[in-house]
Amino acid sequence: MKIFKKLVSTGLIVCMTAAGLPFSAQARIVATEEITAPAASTLSASRDTVNQFLARDDVRQAMLGQGVSAQAAQERVAAMSDSEVAQLAGRIDQAPAGGDVLGILFTVFIVLLVTDIMGFTKVFPFTRSVR
Numbered sequence: 001m002k003i004f005k006k007l008v009s010t011g012l013i014v015c016m017t018a019a020g021l022p023f024s025a026q027a028r029i030v031a032t033e034e035i036t037a038p039a040a041s042t043l044s045a046s047r048d049t050v051n052q053f054l055a056r057d058d059v060r061q062a063m064l065g066q067g068v069s070a071q072a073a074q075e076r077v078a079a080m081s082d083s084e085v086a087q088l089a090g091r092i093d094q095a096p097a098g099g100d101v102l103g104i105l106f107t108v109f110i111v112l113l114v115t116d117i118m119g120f121t122k123v124f125p126f127t128r129s130v131r
Contacts, residue, residue: 004130046089050077053092 053059054077060070077085115121119129 001130042086046082046086047077049089049092050085 051074054063054070054073063070063073077088080088113127116127117130122129
């Protein structure tokens with residue numbers, strides 16, 4: 001426990017020292033093309049994300065269940081404004097999917113590993129408790 005406190009206090013000292021350091025900023029003239037080029041590629045990526053989502057078989061089946069054909073849905077997406085497409089693409093990206101399971105499992109593994117090392121649990125045989 002004494003080593004843990006020493007490690008935490010050393011880390012806090014380093015963080016507080018770094019927080020007080022001055023940071024430099026640079027100013028320059030920015031061309032219009034530099035600003036608009038990323039926005040155009042982002043809008044194109046948003047439309048691609050929505051179109052790929054609509055092209056999935058499970059989504060098409062769900063739309064047909066609601067009485068909407070895939071062609072009608074793609075026409076509606078084409079008629080949407082750029083901000084509406086960006087908002088829809090954001091909702092698609094935030095929707096729960098199978099990819100989130102890996103992150104949850106990794107988090108649980110790390111929590112169990114730390115509690116095992118601290119001596120609160122004994123889940124993994126390859127760890128040694130600090131107690």
